[in-house]
Amino acid sequence: MALTRALLGAANLSRSVKITSKSFPAFPRHFHLSNCALAERLYTDKHEWVEVTGKIGIVGISHYAQEALGDVVYAQLPDVNTVLKQKDECGALESVKAASEIYSPISGKVVEKNGDVEEKPSLINTDCYAKGWLFKVEIENNGEIKELMTEDQYKEFLKTAESH
Amino acid sequence: MALIQRSCVRVNALISRITKNSYSTASTKQDNIKKSVFISQSKDIYTNLALEDWLYKNYDFTNNHVLMLWQNDPCVVIGRHQNPWLEANVNNLPLISEQGVQLARRNSGGGTVYHDNGNLNLTFFTPREQYNRKYNLEIISRSLFREYNLRVDISPREDLVIREYKVSGTAAKLGRTAAYHHCTLLVNVNKVDLSLALQKPEVDIKTTATKSVKSKIINLCEENPRVEMKNLMKAVGWEYMRTDPLKLIDGGKELANNQNGFQLINPTDDWFPGLNEIRNELVSWNWQYGKTPKFNIIKSFKIPEYLHEGYDVNEDLKVTMEVENGKISDVVLYIPPGLSTSGFSGNANVITSLIGHSFSDEALSGLEMMIGGLVSEKDRFVSECLKQVMISV
Numbered sequence: 001m002a003l004t005r006a007l008l009g010a011a012n013l014s015r016s017v018k019i020t021s022k023s024f025p026a027f028p029r030h031f032h033l034s035n036c037a038l039a040e041r042l043y044t045d046k047h048e049w050v051e052v053t054g055k056i057g058i059v060g061i062s063h064y065a066q067e068a069l070g071d072v073v074y075a076q077l078p079d080v081n082t083v084l085k086q087k088d089e090c091g092a093l094e095s096v097k098a099a100s101e102i103y104s105p106i107s108g109k110v111v112e113k114n115g116d117v118e119e120k121p122s123l124i125n126t127d128c129y130a131k132g133w134l135f136k137v138e139i140e141n142n143g144e145i146k147e148l149m150t151e152d153q154y155k156e157f158l159k160t161a162e163s164h
Numbered sequence: 165m166a167l168i169q170r171s172c173v174r175v176n177a178l179i180s181r182i183t184k185n186s187y188s189t190a191s192t193k194q195d196n197i198k199k200s201v202f203i204s205q206s207k208d209i210y211t212n213l214a215l216e217d218w219l220y221k222n223y224d225f226t227n228n229h230v231l232m233l234w235q236n237d238p239c240v241v242i243g244r245h246q247n248p249w250l251e252a253n254v255n256n257l258p259l260i261s262e263q264g265v266q267l268a269r270r271n272s273g274g275g276t277v278y279h280d281n282g283n284l285n286l287t288f289f290t291p292r293e294q295y296n297r298k299y300n301l302e303i304i305s306r307s308l309f310r311e312y313n314l315r316v317d318i319s320p321r322e323d324l325v326i327r328e329y330k331v332s333g334t335a336a337k338l339g340r341t342a343a344y345h346h347c348t349l350l351v352n353v354n355k356v357d358l359s360l361a362l363q364k365p366e367v368d369i370k371t372t373a374t375k376s377v378k379s380k381i382i383n384l385c386e387e388n389p390r391v392e393m394k395n396l397m398k399a400v401g402w403e404y405m406r407t408d409p410l411k412l413i414d415g416g417k418e419l420a421n422n423q424n425g426f427q428l429i430n431p432t433d434d435w436f437p438g439l440n441e442i443r444n445e446l447v448s449w450n451w452q453y454g455k456t457p458k459f460n461i462i463k464s465f466k467i468p469e470y471l472h473e474g475y476d477v478n479e480d481l482k483v484t485m486e487v488e489n490g491k492i493s494d495v496v497l498y499i500p501p502g503l504s505t506s507g508f509s510g511n512a513n514v515i516t517s518l519i520g521h522s523f524s525d526e527a528l529s530g531l532e533m534m535i536g537g538l539v540s541e542k543d544r545f546v547s548e549c550l551k552q553v554m555i556s557v
Contacts, residue, residue, distance in 0.1 A: 046340060074245040074273075074374050074457070087340070092244065094374055097274035097322070098336035098345075099244050119372060 041129065042145060043154035048105040049129070050137075052145055057106050060133040061093070061124065064158055069095040072121040077102075077113040077135050084108060084137065086144050091134070093124065106144050108137040196227045197409040200424040201401040204234040206431050209268045209279065212236060214443040215431040216287055217271055220342050222436075225291050228424070231404045232287040233397050236279040238354075239266040240361050243274045243335060247373040247456050249523075249557035251276040253363040261357045269452050272346065274335030275376030278361050282352035282383065284396060288345045294410065295343035297322050297334060302412055304332070304349065307403035311395070312388045321377070324349070329382035351393055352385040365557040371459035401426055449522065454490040461485050463556060465549045467500070471542055475502035481546070483553050487523045495519065497546065510546035511538060524554035 039051045047065035050057045066072070074094040084090050084104040091102040113135040117123050124132040139145070149157060202219075204212055212234045219230065238261040240252040248254055248267060258264040261280065279285065288300040301318045308314040319325045324332035324347070336345040358381075384391040406420035407413065433440040445451055464480040479500035486494035495515050499508055514534050521527035531551055538544045 074372065076245060076457075089339070092273075094243075094245050094273040097243075097272075097334055098338055099271065099273035100338040101340065103340055121372070 041151055042105075042148035043151070043157075044103075044105045044148060045157065046103055048103065050105045050145070050148065052139065055139055056111065057108065057137045057139050057145075058133050059105060059135050059137060060128055061102070062154070063128055066125050066128045066132070069093060069098075069100060069124075071095055072124045075117050075121040075124065075134070077118060078104075078110045080110050080112060082110045084110065086141075093121070102134065104137065105148065106137055106139055106141070108140040110135050111138050112136040197229055198227065198422075198424045199229045199231070199405050199409060201404060201426045202230055202232040202429045203397065203401075203426060204232060204429050204431055207235055207237045207281070209236040209239040209241065209266055210443045210446045211431050211439075212285070213241075213268060213270055213446050214439050215429070215436065216344065216346070217442050218431075218436045218439050219289060220271075220337065220339065220344055222438075223289065223342070225289050225342055229294070229409050230287075230289040231401065232285075232289065232429075233401065234285045234287070235281055235283065235393070236285070237263060237266070238278075238280040238357060238361070239268055240276060240278055241268045241270050242276045243374050243376075244269065244271055244337075244455075245273065245374045245457055246276060246376070247369065247371055247459055248453060249456075249461075250364065250369050250371070250373070250459075251362070251376055253361055253365075254557065255555070256363075257361060260360045261354065265357070265361045267452060268446060269455060270335070272335040272337040272344070273374065275333065275374065276362060277333045277348050278353065278358040279348065280353055280357065282350070282354060282393075284349040284351055284393060284400075286347055286349065286400065290343060292338055292341055292343040295336070295338060295345065297336065297345045299412055300345050301332075301334070301347070303403050303407055304347075304400055306407075306414075307400045308384070310403065311399035312384075312391055314384065314388055314391070323379070326382055326384075326387055328380060330379040331382055331384055349396075350381055350383045351391055351396060352383050353381075355381070355383070367556050368462040369459050369557075370462065371457055373457040373459065449490070453522065456487070456490050458486070458488045461487065461553060461557065463549070463553045465552070467503070468545070471508070471545060472503075477503060481549060483549050485518075485523070485550075485553055491520055491522050492518045492527050493520075495550070508542050508546075510550075511540070511543040514538070514543065514547050514550070518550065524557070528554050 039053045041049050041051045043049050043062060047062040048059060049062050050059050072093050072095045076092045078084065078090040082090065084107060086104060086107045088104050089101045090104045092099045093102060114133050117132060117134060204215055206212055216232065240257065242248050242251050252267060254267065257267055286304065298318065301322065301324055304324060305316045305318065308316050316324050316326055316331060322334055323330050331350050332347045334345065334347040337343065402420055405423040406415050406417065408415055431439060462482065462484045464482045467477055467481050477500050482498035484496040485492055495518055497510050517530050517534060518527045521530055528551065531547060535544065535547045538547060
């Protein structure tokens, strides 16, 4: 048996890009998980969350948002090195025939996207605060974080939003 | 007011943009919401999709809900996260129907649909908070009953159906402030062209892209021959305007007369600044094909006996092409045991020449040029297989 692979030229290039996109040794996945309890999760009024550790913010959507969407069947996430401004449209989640835009809760450069979620979008439904994270951003402006809601404020916000 | 608005959509949109902030702080009361029915004068799919996107991005729907009615010349419209090679008869589209069939990728989710002049498209624009597909479908269903005595139900998948036959396909896009739900309505679509255009290749494609659900369809005119396009547009438009904007309550003629009415829209860049730019993007290869979610296409080939060279060959040659952003990113050949030792590997230059080229037109023409120069029969066979992978979809 032999596998002949075209490894030259552009193939190499694309492979090396793939490697860089997954090789941020400073932030292996277990790092994020183990810090879940420590880092505070902050929320936007559009139901995105961001968890800040040092200069890096991990972004996802809230339990409320995933429930409202229903079964997510496709996740289009921003590519690594994309520079985002707060509230920029940066991807989309598709569920039951609807494409919902993803907006960045903070400004900064995308340093990693969650390949597992791209492969298995249902992770957003089953585990939106851990395995279902979407992308990581190198935060540009710490001031923006201060304007986001804390967990308690967000819960309060959901209550008032629902009572309307 | 209605008269002025009829010719001032652009101005209206600009004013809406300027006053957006002051509007959104005011609470939405149903009395404040007026409804408009826009009828696009274009039959070009790209122009209409651009108009839809323009309205979604620029219009303030807080106090003005909009129903846009539009029709297209023959085209296949795939969902935002779909694979055109998997969903449409891509290679033969120009040969179907008298004028050929265009291919377009829309911004909303969902599956692939076919449009022609026998099809009506309806886009319901609202603020995101008021996005409600059931409400919209119910309005269509009510109008068909009122006007034609047709019973059309809403299926659990939120499609409009007559018995088990679909008469409409639905998709939606939700943004930060605005949202739209659009759907097709089959009036007297050419079903032969439809099935030819949506004919799918029998190939093994591995992808996370959204797949279409194939359904049996029926034209409204098959149920009631009185259904005619212009009249139908009028019927749906009136039903929309006579229905309360937030609840499914019939307000009769009185409510209908209180709305902004029907407005003919001429989608040009003069009226909608930036429209051409959106259209150019929709027409581009990068959007139509380049946005295809990553996929692998796999195909097996029997190896002809004259190439066995005395080896016992029980397996097929298997080609896997990986396509990312519409371009070939990797090619893997599986060569059966035995044959590989005989130097059966495919020509490295030929294989590498495919990498980085767009699937399949660009890569295919490059390959055609190289095949002619190949001396070895094995290399020619492998190259022919590579070609088959690309023309099979």
